[in-house]
Amino acid sequence: MNNSNNTDSEKxxxxxxxxxxxxxxxxxxxxxxxxVGSSMVCDAVADGSALLVIEASDASQNTHKRLCDKxxxxxxxxVQIKETCETLARAIGKSGAVAAVAVREKNLLSAVExxxxxxxxxxxx
Numbered sequence: 001m002n003n004s005n006n007t008d009s010e011k012x013x014x015x016x017x018x019x020x021x022x023x024x025x026x027x028x029x030x031x032x033x034x035x036v037g038s039s040m041v042c043d044a045v046a047d048g049s050a051l052l053v054i055e056a057s058d059a060s061q062n063t064h065k066r067l068c069d070k071x072x073x074x075x076x077x078x079v080q081i082k083e084t085c086e087t088l089a090r091a092i093g094k095s096g097a098v099a100a101v102a103v104r105e106k107n108l109l110s111a112v113e114x115x116x117x118x119x120x121x122x123x124x125x
Contacts, residue, residue: 021115024108024112024115044104045070049104050102053079054088054100063100079116
């Protein structure tokens with residue numbers, strides 16, 4: 001019986017840490033505190049509801065420039081993660097591709113920033 005407990009705890013610790021960020025982004029989506037899609041994200045940045053913008057690594061150059069310009073002008077933090085548009089879409093339960101999302105709630109923002117800080121300390125960002 002102890003042997004099976006060891007394997008269970010080993011399986012739990014073997015989960016990749018990088019998925020924690022995607023899990024928190026998924027939680028934001030389920031809480032309906034996430035704006036999805038680059039055009040909707042740009043609108044949220046302009047109207048002041050976006051607190052943090054997260055961009056997929058394979059977003060187009062045009063999308064990247066548009067997000068950078070909006071976030072710079074309205075002083076909203078923009079973070080590019082290493083995940084692709086498809087991975088970001090799966091994290092929030094969408095099919096297809098999602099180039100960018102914006103967090104709109106401050107308590108969930110702190111959870112996302114905590115995961116981003118973990119990635120930064122591990123050299124992943």
